Amino acid sequence: MNIDWLAFFxxxxxxxxxxxxxxxxxxxxxxxxxxxxKWRRPVSLAMFGLCGIAxxxxxxxxxxxxxxxxxxxxx
Amino acid sequence: xxxxxxxxxxxALALFFDFTNGFHDTANAMAxxxxxxxxxxxxxxxxxxxLNLVGAFLSTEVAKTISGGLIxxxxxxxxIGPALILAGLIGAIVWNLIxxxxxxxxxxxxxxxxxxxxxxVVGSGFGAIDxxxxxxxxxxxxxxxxxxxxxxxxxxxxxxxxxxRKRERDGFKRGQVFTASLVSLAHGTNDAQKTxxxxxxxxxxxxxxxxxxxxxxWVIAACAVAIAAGTYSGGWRIIRTMGRGITEVEPAxxxxxxxxxxxxxxxxxxxxxxxxxxxxxxxxxxxxxxxxKGASVKWRTAGRIALGWLITIPAAGVIGAAAALLxxxxxxxxxxxxxxxLIAIGGIFLWSRRNRVDHRNLHQPxxxxxxxxxxxxxxx
Numbered sequence: 237m238n239i240d241w242l243a244f245f246x247x248x249x250x251x252x253x254x255x256x257x258x259x260x261x262x263x264x265x266x267x268x269x270x271x272x273x274k275w276r277r278p279v280s281l282a283m284f285g286l287c288g289i290a291x292x293x294x295x296x297x298x299x300x301x302x303x304x305x306x307x308x309x310x311x
Numbered sequence: 312x313x314x315x316x317x318x319x320x321x322x323a324l325a326l327f328f329d330f331t332n333g334f335h336d337t338a339n340a341m342a343x344x345x346x347x348x349x350x351x352x353x354x355x356x357x358x359x360x361x362l363n364l365v366g367a368f369l370s371t372e373v374a375k376t377i378s379g380g381l382i383x384x385x386x387x388x389x390x391i392g393p394a395l396i397l398a399g400l401i402g403a404i405v406w407n408l409i410x411x412x413x414x415x416x417x418x419x420x421x422x423x424x425x426x427x428x429x430x431x432v433v434g435s436g437f438g439a440i441d442x443x444x445x446x447x448x449x450x451x452x453x454x455x456x457x458x459x460x461x462x463x464x465x466x467x468x469x470x471x472x473x474x475x476r477k478r479e480r481d482g483f484k485r486g487q488v489f490t491a492s493l494v495s496l497a498h499g500t501n502d503a504q505k506t507x508x509x510x511x512x513x514x515x516x517x518x519x520x521x522x523x524x525x526x527x528x529w530v531i532a533a534c535a536v537a538i539a540a541g542t543y544s545g546g547w548r549i550i551r552t553m554g555r556g557i558t559e560v561e562p563a564x565x566x567x568x569x570x571x572x573x574x575x576x577x578x579x580x581x582x583x584x585x586x587x588x589x590x591x592x593x594x595x596x597x598x599x600x601x602x603x604k605g606a607s608v609k610w611r612t613a614g615r616i617a618l619g620w621l622i623t624i625p626a627a628g629v630i631g632a633a634a635a636l637l638x639x640x641x642x643x644x645x646x647x648x649x650x651x652x653l654i655a656i657g658g659i660f661l662w663s664r665r666n667r668v669d670h671r672n673l674h675q676p677x678x679x680x681x682x683x684x685x686x687x688x689x690x691x
Contacts, residue, residue, distance in 0.1 A: 239447050243584040244455060247575070250582060252463050255574035259467040259567050263474035266482040287486070294493045297577050298500055299369045 258290050314517050317393050320649060321513040324400040326537040329506040331407040332419040333363060333541020336502065338549040339416070339572070339592035340494035343565035345673070346554030349484035350491070352545075352670035359495040360543035366499020367535030393513045394638045394645060395430040400509070401652040402426025402631025406623065408659045414548035414556070414668075415619035418587040421449065423505060425627030432628070433635035448585070453620055456575075456586040457594025464571035464595040468602025471563040483566040490569035495542075497576050498588055503534045510534070547668040553593065554673075556612045558600030567602070568595040590620065 265283035268276045341355040350358065403419070403426035410417040431439040471483070507526040510533075514520040520527070526534075554560060560568070572588075572595045579586040593616055600608040637648040 239451055240584060243582055246582045247578045247584045247586070248459050248462075250578040251459065251571065251574040252466065254578070255463045255467050255567075255570045256470055258570050258574070259470050260474065262483070262486050262566065263471050263563075266475050266479045269482070270476070270479050287489075291489050291493065294573060294577060295496070297581055298366070298493070298497050 254290070258287055261290070262287050314393070317397070317645065318513055318517045318519065320645070321393050321397050321400065322510050322533075324397060324404065324649075324652075325506050325509045325513070326533055328400050328404050328407070328419075328423065328509075329503065329534050329537035330541035330544075331404055331411070332502055332506070333360075333538040334544050334546040335407055335411060335417070335419050335541075335549060336498055336589065337542050337545050338553040339588050340491045340498060340569075342550045342553030342592075343560050343568055343596065344484075344487045344491045345550060346560045347484060347487065347562045347565040349487040349562060349565060352550075352673060355491070356543050356545040356670075358492060360539040362492055362495035363499035363503070363542045364535050364539035366496045366501075367503035367538055368531065369500055391427070391431060391434070391512070391516070393516050395434045395635055396427070396509060396513055396516075397645065398430040398433070398634035398638045398648065399423070399427035399631045401634040401648060402429050402627045402629075405630050405652060405655050405659075406627035408656060409626075410619055410623070411546050411548060412659055412663055413615075413619070414552040415616055416549050416553055416589050416593055417616075417619045417623045418589045419502065420505060420587060421453075421620070421623045422627045423509075424449065425624035426631035426634075428624065429628030429631030429633075430635040430638075433632045433639065449624065452584070452586050453590060456579075456590035457597065459586070460571055460575045460591040460594035461598030461601070463575060464568045464598030465602040467567035467571050468564055468599045471567045472603060475563065480561065480563045483562040486566045487562065487569055490566060490573050493573045494569065494576065494588075494592070497573070497580070499535075499538065501580070501588070503531075503538045506534045506537070507531060545670065547670060547673055548663075551668060551673055552612065552616070553596055556609065557593070557596050557616075558606050558608050560596065560599065561603065561606075564599040564603055564606070568599040571595045571598065 261283045265280045265287065267280075268283065269280035270276075337356055337359050341350070341359050344350045345352050345355050400423075403422040406422045406425065407417075407419055410422075428440055471480075475482075507530050510530050511520065511524075511526045514527075514530075515522055515524075558564075572592045575586065575591045575595075576588055579591075593613075597608055597613055600606050634648045634652070637644040637651070640647075
């Protein structure tokens with residue numbers, strides 16, 4: 237029986253950082269999208285954009301390897 | 312018995328297992344968006360089904376050992392023939408249906424492992440099981456997964472409520488669509504593979520496919536369709552438990568929990584510490600319940616779910632072992648095992664009709680349950 241504690245620790249840190257980052261960005265985007273000031277809207281949109289990039293990275297993590305296999309011509 | 316018939320039976324049961332796998336796990340991705348009203352129930356299961364279908368086709372890397380090393384297979388170990396795989400599948404399917412009837416989100420992979428372990432033990436004694444692997448791959452992760460996801464989800468919920476004001480929080484519903492979709496896609500790339508692995512193993516064992524070759528295209532297509540159909544049929548009982556049974560979920564909580572689930576699953580698959588999707592998702596929901604002020608976690612339900620996880624492997628193992636005993640009797644034993652399995656499946660299905668749960672009555676309280684009227688919060 238051997239448990240890879242280092243791998244587990246990496247998983248905890250990685251998920252903690254990424255989840256909190258996305259939630260912070262999305263929350264700030266919602267908060268900033270609410271106000272009246274002129275600068276708020278573009279900043280809010282930019283933050284939504286960053287969330288979009290995070291989602292795209294997630295999709296890349298899920299299917300990236302497979303696409304690589306597909307386009308490099310088989311296994 | 313004609314090996315062709317046996318292999319056909321294994322394939323049929325494997326696809327049915329895939330189907331139960333699909334409807335068991337719809338809740339992981341879609342329970343919270345349905346509960347918060349971010350996506351309509353029917354649309355949510357359709358979206359999950361499509362993403363599972365796509366995900367199944369995208370998966371190219373099939374686990375060579377379906378048992379994940381739990382059973383000492385291969386050279387010098389146990390030879391798992393199609394008959395024992397059949398018995399293991401019966402155990403997995405019946406246990407999956409029982410937990411669905413009880414509305415428990417339990418891991419389908421564990422049910423499959425359990426069924427196969429039970430069958431292998433009957434086939435060749437307890438020496439077939441690698442106890443160390445059982446502890447390090449199943450038991451320890453089963454504790455770590457919900458704790459990790461719960462912790463991440465707790466912090467994410469705190470952040471979401473700190474940053475936003477009340478009237479802005481409906482916006483989280485739009486975010487939920489994306490996070491839930493990611494969970495569904497990840498599920499499709501992972502879970503359909505297990506069934507592909509089982510079918511391929513049976514084909515190889517029967518000498519109908521070359522050793523060490525990947526799944527045939529028709530196997531991939533059949534598994535993809537089976538898991539998508541299962542997902543679309545929606546395990547509404549489990550969705551109810553996850554969406555409402557553990558805690559009342561608001562949009563901000565739903566988004567935080569789904570982000571935590573997505574992040575944890577992606578991190579665990581890419582950094583080499585496998586965690587069960589079901590356990591991660593349940594942990595996130597509990598964590599978000601702890602993270603919002605005024606929300607309460609129903610620990611009784613959480614305890615029932617944890618108990619379900621504990622007994623999943625032994626229970627599926629016992630059913631798998633019983634089926635393996637029957638299968639060991641020869642052709643008639645196999646027929647009897649399949650017939651008994653069909654009777655059990657039919658019985659559970661009929662029993663479930665006594666109180667239907669589907670997208671129409673998903674969030675209605677059960678008759679006879681006392682509903683506490685919502686208290687108006689005192690103004691601060």
